[in-house]
Amino acid sequence: MNKILIVEDSKFFSSIVKHKIENELGLSVIVVDTMKAAKLTLDVRRDDFFIALLDLTLPDASGTDIVKTVKSYGLPCIVFSSVFSEELHHELNELSVVDYIIKDNPSSFDYLVSLVNRFHNNKNINVVIAEDSKIQRQMAAHFLKRFNLNVIEAENGEEAFKIVEEANKSKTSKIELVITDYEMPKKNGFDLIVSLRKKWNPNELGIIGFSAADDKRLPAKFLKSGADDFVHKPIQPEEFISRISHNLNNLEQINKLHIAATRDYMTGMYNRRFFFKAAISAYEKAYKDKAQLLVSMIDVDFFKKVNDTHGHHVGDEVLIKVAKVLETEAREQDLIARFGGEEFCLFSVGMNAEVVGNYLNHIRQKISELEFDGSGGKFKITASLGATVKKFDCLDDMINEADERLYDAKEGGRNKVVLSR
Numbered sequence: 001m002n003k004i005l006i007v008e009d010s011k012f013f014s015s016i017v018k019h020k021i022e023n024e025l026g027l028s029v030i031v032v033d034t035m036k037a038a039k040l041t042l043d044v045r046r047d048d049f050f051i052a053l054l055d056l057t058l059p060d061a062s063g064t065d066i067v068k069t070v071k072s073y074g075l076p077c078i079v080f081s082s083v084f085s086e087e088l089h090h091e092l093n094e095l096s097v098v099d100y101i102i103k104d105n106p107s108s109f110d111y112l113v114s115l116v117n118r119f120h121n122n123k124n125i126n127v128v129i130a131e132d133s134k135i136q137r138q139m140a141a142h143f144l145k146r147f148n149l150n151v152i153e154a155e156n157g158e159e160a161f162k163i164v165e166e167a168n169k170s171k172t173s174k175i176e177l178v179i180t181d182y183e184m185p186k187k188n189g190f191d192l193i194v195s196l197r198k199k200w201n202p203n204e205l206g207i208i209g210f211s212a213a214d215d216k217r218l219p220a221k222f223l224k225s226g227a228d229d230f231v232h233k234p235i236q237p238e239e240f241i242s243r244i245s246h247n248l249n250n251l252e253q254i255n256k257l258h259i260a261a262t263r264d265y266m267t268g269m270y271n272r273r274f275f276f277k278a279a280i281s282a283y284e285k286a287y288k289d290k291a292q293l294l295v296s297m298i299d300v301d302f303f304k305k306v307n308d309t310h311g312h313h314v315g316d317e318v319l320i321k322v323a324k325v326l327e328t329e330a331r332e333q334d335l336i337a338r339f340g341g342e343e344f345c346l347f348s349v350g351m352n353a354e355v356v357g358n359y360l361n362h363i364r365q366k367i368s369e370l371e372f373d374g375s376g377g378k379f380k381i382t383a384s385l386g387a388t389v390k391k392f393d394c395l396d397d398m399i400n401e402a403d404e405r406l407y408d409a410k411e412g413g414r415n416k417v418v419l420s421r
Contacts, residue, residue, distance in 0.1 A: 015031075
């Protein structure tokens with residue numbers, strides 16, 4: 001269910017849209033040029049599509065006929081047309097289309113592709129609506145669900161905060177956007193925003209305020225309290241969705257920048273810079289609390305030989321698969337980073353010293369079980385691990401100790417763990 005259906009009789013327009021979507025988004029596009037062809041396609045392949053892009057003027061259909069037909073299959077629709085009227089706008093809104101785009105300039109193509117991308121990504125995004133009016137809450141939820149978002153409703157600010165707090169303990173159910181009314185029982189919109197901002201900054205959680213109150217200063221009050229945007233009620237669907245899109249796009253862009261700054265581009269692991277930023281403060285706290293500490297340096301054996309024999313593309317695959325083993329087999333609370341080349345570092349707090357040896361040997365064994373396709377057929381690799389649970393005055397000294405034990409592992413024949421206690 002990862003394809004897009006385009007119903008458009010203009011080959012010029014459909015070819016441009018198809019090309020941009022497939023090249024910029026990596027999504028598959030199927031194009032048909034009549035309502036009859038659309039029906040035949042959906043009769044056989046409805047489950048292949050997650051959205052349809054529809055022209056309103058077709059050889060065998062006019063007006064909103066094609067919209068009603070495609071909607072009858074339960075498929076969300078984006079409409080594009082060269083004409084516009086208030087009557088048509090109202091009718092499309094009644095049909096709950098995702099959006100309506102005028103084919104009047106080249107920027108329409110970019111907006112359409114951006115809209116498709118936003119709709120596709122929204123299926124993984126959770127939004128909380130805090131509103132004490134059931135009618136207003138359900139209306140806002142309807143617009144958001146139309147936009148493919150997962151919506152959780154809250155009757156007041158106190159309930160909304162608890163939902164966000166509980167959900168954000170898990171990576172899979174994380175809340176990315178909160179939409180809150182101003183006047184609510186138990187905790188009003190301002191108090192909710194202040195509470196949320198104490199725990200999550202604007203790079204982590206988007207907040208949009210909305211209200212029907214006739215106070216021109218209200219938007220500024222919301223923004224100064226920590227909201228990212230404000231919408232007046234009654235909600236206008238196009239404005240509401242546009243602001244939602246804008247804020248979610250900003251969050252995604254910030255997240256991409258954060259990943260670029262903290263992650264290794266090849267393996268996706270944390271990079272050396274982030275490792276020290278996160279580990280130093282954790283080390284100081286653990287040292288003060290007298291908690292057990294572990295640092296291990298992990299190095300792929302004979303990695304240069306892998307590159308020289310099988311090529312750098314195979315060497316890259318080795319690093320990616322080793323990184324995957326480290327992230328899969330290590331404890332969730334442990335910090336692992338690629339230090340550079342074929343070298344990785346693991347930092348752990350609170351692990352029982354008696355199980356450290358078995359823990360590291362398990363990781364070493366999992367790496368030795370990896371298999372790769374090389375120039376002369378299948379081959380395997382090994383890794384050496386140097387580690388220490390000795391406490392030093394600073395993290396750098398502990399890393400240096402682990403590095404020296406890694407040297408001992410290499411000198412001792414490789415594919416082994418050398419641990420100092």
